Amino acid sequence: MFSAIVIDKTDDKQSVSLQQIDEAQLPEGDVTIDVDYSTLNYKDGLAITGKSPVVRKFPMVPGIDLVGTVRTSDHADWKPGDKVVLNGWGVGEGHWGGLAQVASLKGDWLVPLPAAFTGAQAMAIGTAGYTAALCVEALVKAGVTPDQGEILVTGATGGVGSVAVALLSKAGYKVIGSTGKAAEADYLTKLGAAGVIDRADLSEKGKPLQKERWAGVVDSVGSFTLANACAQTRYGGAVAACGLAQGADFPVTVMPFILRGVRLLGIDSVMAPKPPRLAAWERLARDLDPALLGVIAHEITLSEAPDAAADLIDGKVRGRIIVNVNR
Template structure:
């Protein structure tokens, strides 16, 4: 194998930085499936890892990118053969195992999934970990009784990857979706994705009551902190909440009242280390009834060399939707 291009995150003392390098097969991590990577994506976690603004990387140096899609070159895993189209998301990719920002990746077979029928490499990465997380949240919520006739579903962090995909998926399933955002300039875009209305974070009450007026039959929360506290207090009887992020804070101040007086359910969603059966169910729906209708509007394709600029935009709060990185053709 010739040398290949990768984006490597390194540590020099206390400083963490990412840069493009040339690697060869001796630098690949242990694995069963060698993949020629065609596409990856940029998640907020990727930007934090590559810039050192979050303690994400567990070992240095490490090729970034928690998502990848491509073609199997060789495989010691019996499930895969050369030429198969595959994807891999999360686990330790881009954190403690070389990830998707590389023209080639060697990955444990248990992390690899066949590309769902009907999805291209680009579409699978337009979904990526964000789409997987949104689908897992919807599965859990519907398993716990959520139906369109129950009432509106709130999606916080609405302009982000998970939020925008969740709005599209839920609206496609017939739910009334309310988008909660701090970016009023994106209101029209959110409505095009399927939000029935947009609520600004500035409209939230300054004081969160232990039990507020019941508004939400369900919610997908990307923020945590005070926003999640308010969602819990303002959920309808039998409301179901999927907690999937902590961009707004890690503390949670609430009481037992919504849980024992209204039967509210709060469910944590971990797409990082979810088992194969959970992932397979989510991906099968992502290629079918949960397939976003506006995926081409949500996702933007960027060339590999633009990665550093993409990270800067994302961390500056200037991005919305999803970015797919074209690694190779």
């Protein structure tokens, strides 16, 4: 038996509870993992609160991230005792996820835990930080260099934004964070931000083309914020879009793209193949100071996860949440 958060649904009513589950109920997988830590991402918050139909089958153990130790393996890449990390792949949506003490997964979904991080630190990073690294990799590959100008990070106090600020600053970029939490300016400065702007400056409908400012953008917000970020991006700049905290709409014209050659880079972290995953974790291991993770993240117990998920959706959480599934 093991402990897990379980989402169930009867008729149109969703329930969430901490349960004891027989290991015989685990879904099919070729690797069994003793989970050490999971984390809460925005998608986990949507799943647990039921604010969006993220979960595709019931009952479901949520948690799109986990880190742990391989117990048994029928996969050639993994053997008992290996430390592994999982991010995405529809886990926590259509396949039981990481908010549990045991998981059964496909070995193809796993990557090794980088030696630079402990398990808790890897979950302080989680899908949010791994997505941030994918965004930074995309901007670098697009040819955006530190000497070209400022980089905007929207939703800067969130999980993606926090890690993006830290990674970009370490790589030599001048980073400006956008946030609605003015009191968190010192937090962003500690992460390496050179300046902070109010998210209200970007969150309303703006002109199709605006004053050029950003050499690059990491956006986890979407909607008018993404549209204004594109309209303010300098000639030849690039915008990495990975989220929809403000909305899934994109109220923009083609003007930034056809008159300034702005490039919009879509970032998918869920189904990304293994090479970019490994590259993202290599960047994190090289450029992210583990000491900053103590500033970015805080730890909760498994039983506290449902309430913390509601706070996450309500915008009450700064940075990242680590879930110790064995407490």
